[in-house]
Amino acid sequence: MPLSNVVDEEGFLVVHESRSYKSEVFRETLSGILLVERRNLPAQAMLWLVMVLAATRMPNSEFFFLPLMARLFALLHTRFASHRLGMALERGKRIRKQLAYAVFAMLLGGASWGFVLAAVMSDPVLHPARLILGGGTLVGASLITAIVGPAYRLLFAFLAGFVSSTVLGMWLWEASMLLPATFGTLCLSLIFLAFAYALSGQRILTSRTLVENRILSEELADSLAHAEFLAFRDPLTGLMNRRAFFECAGDYDEGQERYLLSLDLDDFKSINDRFGHAVGDKVLVKVGETIKQVQESLPAGDHCAVRLGGEEFVMLLDCSGKGCASAAAERLRCAIEGISDQLRLPGLRTTCSIGLSRWHRDTPIDEVLCNADDALYKAKARGRNRVENTAA
Template sequence: MSNERPFDGELAGVTSRVPVDDYEIEREAVIAMLERERRSLTASLVALSLLAIGVAMLPNPGLMVVLLALRVVSFLFTRTAASRLEKKVRARDPLRRSRWILFGAMLLTGVTLALMLWPQPQAAPPVAVALIQIVIIVAITLISVTLAALPASRDAMLFAFWGTASALILLHPADIDPMLIAVITLGVTGVRIYSANTGQHMRSSARILVENRELSEDLADALAHAEFLSWRDPLTGLFNRRMLFEETRKERSARARHLLTIDLDRFKAINDTFGHGVGDHVLIAAADAIRDWSASLGDPDEHPAFRLGGEEFLVILRGLDDTAALDQAERLRMQISALEDQFTDHPGIAISASIGLSAWRFGESLDDALMRADIACYEAKNTGRNKVRRAA
């Protein structure tokens, strides 16, 4: 996303309730404005049709036909510029060029609308003149309100309209009272004030939309995090005890299964010597090693890993016979021992694990299989540590 401030206008007068991105507020306001502009196509075509009817009722419409044609060209140019800007806004592309194109289109809109007020001869039907003038007044007001979220483009149109209309009055002092300039000035000022208030309302609505969206995203993130923590150990990211019992509750397969209980050797000494921060890093590194080792066996879901608490871990192996399970347990033990190479900043640190392996027989409870794996793990510790022992 470009860092360029892509929109005109400020957010003055809009009270913030939660921290939000001003870019997003402006973006939503402009998108809403452009959608409104697109939906106003029917009203714009009706206005052009009424102008055409008024011009057709004039006795000598030649010049007015030309001015009406300019108005149609300006209308098409404006819609093209607005569509281009909307695409850029939605795609979050740089907007400088599109913004200036729309600015120019609105200048042209103000000029062509004012030119439609060209003084008519005395013989012109009052109904036709009144029709043209009413349509122009309504069009100026509606366009200003529609452009409320782009005040620079709106003001460009109003200024162009005021300047062109004033020039027409000054060029025809015999046909038009110059005091009408004051009337036009008051009218344009009133339209601008009304449009500015509408713009503030649009930005307030955009702010509420952005706030609600960000709150929804924050809530979704919080729920996802809560769900993650309900099944995962927050330090290592491995499954927790709750997930272990959920996993075994659903276990229905008759395939060969083994439990590996993994206990890091002399972990308390690591905490006491190097601090709990280093101890946490050792736990994370061990968990990563277990996770990578499990993934190397195939589908990680087939061999889930759990942190039971402290420095104790558990892995459920599926689909391996006794010999293969023992070989893989030895490979994991060596990978954990190799973690010392990641802690060269802490000389003398010793990282190893004692692993107990037991078959989890079909129909046997998790507690019974886990007890035998724990006994084997204790045996590995009692016979020198950094070993794998298989339960009887």
């Protein structure tokens, strides 16, 4: 389990994190980022188009051709990287390679915005379109930092590309502006970082809540499944319990030919007294496994195996013929006798007595069970470790 949960003195759930839990929170955070990124794509495309139109109004529009083409390439590349990462997350695969590719895409994305900003800052022309280009750049970059803020690797890759590209572009166009450009870009990046940090806390908390709710839901489902299992199964052997036995018996069609096998371990109390209840439980578990193996070896049918309680077991055999049922009972007796050899405890002897009864049409199950028990008592009286039947 990725969580270890306890309840504090005030009754609140306290979650202790593990590596797998942190990984799930990170994956959930990435899923949220990619969802916003997909919804933000039309806005980014529209912003790019507006900036292209603004650039065409500038007197030296050719000056912005390469920066805007770089921005378009980075936008498409980021969408492709996000798609790959999203597919890996949806399929539950490892995301190391896809995440590294997304980090590289964010580096290019930051560099493309820095390239555009450097072009705006280096152009001395005063024009209203310059406001759109510069403002659009700052808005677009700030939106991206806000979106990827919870994923620090993506955020710092974007800011690294943005700062380096802006400073490099300013130096290439006007070397004397290198120091002011560097200072100004770093200030912008710190503002973007603070903005992203302010927004990321709530989104990470939301991811934690979603993961914890999912884990708690899975734990609840497991608990309900386990409770349902225990309602119809014996917790020690995994066989059906008494309640399930009578429901199973009630589901049989009246026209089916079937047999009931009643089994009781011989001198089981002496096993507990001599070797302890732990050994006794091991014997019962082995008996349950043996009964399952015999059941699986039978011809296809609606067979069921039951632990009525203690060392008493019952099998309903959906067999066509007394020979099949008798052979199954004898095979079961021999297998149980061999359990002592498997446990390798000196003096341990595991045998059973078995009573077999045919289930006639319209005969109540209680009567059939009594007939099988009568045959079982005969087996006990005649020396134990044998099969007796009333299946006439």
